[in-house]
Amino acid sequence: MTERKARADAARNREAVLAAADELFARSDSPRGVSMEQVAAAAGVGKGTLFRRFGDRTGLIRAVFAARSEAVRAAVESGPPPLGPTAPARDRVPALLDALLGFKLDNRHLSVALEDAGSGSPYAAEHYGWWHGVVRDALAEVEAVPDPAFAAHALLAAVRADLVEHLVAVEGMSGEEIRGRLGEYVGKVLDQDSSCPGQGGCGASATR
Amino acid sequence: MTERKARADAARNREAVLAAADELFARSDSPRGVSMEQVAAAAGVGKGTLFRRFGDRTGLIRAVFAARSEAVRAAVESGPPPLGPTAPARDRVPALLDALLGFKLDNRHLSVALEDAGSGSPYAAEHYGWWHGVVRDALAEVEAVPDPAFAAHALLAAVRADLVEHLVAVEGMSGEEIRGRLGEYVGKVLDQDSSCPGQGGCGASATR
DNA sequence: TTACAAAGCGGACCAGCGGTCCGTATCGTC
């Protein structure tokens, strides 16, 4: 009925391609170094198949990326605090960014590939729109942030894949280091200056 | 001596190429749509000349970009406050970011072209390293910022060319609007006193 | 003014890419 009779080989090939592409992107240093022909060969499939199923190179990358990020997405959409929607906004924003950063650290090459995917900017991808919406809405509940939409863009920019890649590969930072710095930075954006008037007023406990 | 006399035609061609490329990138919607052959043709020059002088596509783009940004660079390096080095850091940081944003607004397409220039990430360009250094050093003089190096990366990321392009082209924001929002945002990162109220105050402020 | 190397030029040429196309093999069904 509404169900299209999916052919078995088609489904199998789809999986094979996703797996092969994932593998190749992870292995390769430069995403541009991975050609569609290579992916096809690695998956044991013809080039035509690849393009028919995914449209173009960008479509393939997006599909692989979507498959990989399913878990994080689920955690954000309906997981427990602090990532899930029930968490208080003040806690959720850092958690969201940390989760996204963690994901990019775990899938560096793939993430870079997605961002420089030929057609259109990274901002055109549905993936970005989704993250921006989530972060914006969470920020909107934090009074100290006057412009949630812009702040969301700015914060998300701080975890751009190529920046993360640069910090790791060129500046030699560890994942944990980056997470720490990002946490501090996000905290700075979220905290309201009004809560801490004058200098030296509020000292005391450095909650870690 | 060490100076080789530059041939007149060589210099003339160089200028012609830079001008033609600048023009083409400014006109074209997508930087990838501008081919080296087009640039060569527009400059009235052979393709070989182009590659001999600039090495590769990335080199060309960087050269055009460098020529364009000379003025801003000079203003930052030895201009009057608030952009120049004599300005107090607290005023200079917003000024720097505003200047960079302004430049990207004025040279949107070229900036996007530079960022997605094939070889290497945007972070590999000398241009980025320079900006990062300036912003980092200025931030270091603002006590409220615990990690100038990371904060500089994060702030610079907020004015990435493709983000700016997105805000203008897709979200329909005006240049002035963006400047305003950025100003607010930067202020948020810079403000705030060095200490915070006990409870959940300013995220993790672990001195390492 | 002429002669002559060195510097520079240009466009034919190449390998490789993303993407298309269509004859052929495979699948699911009756």
Added chain:
DNA sequence: GACGATACGGACCGCTGGTCCGCTTTGTAA
């Protein structure tokens, strides 16, 4: 087993960045 629908695959195309080398232009020194 037969048959239509569906998916396959790789030859093929246009175009790109980049190379190469015979030819022209330039600056200089006689």
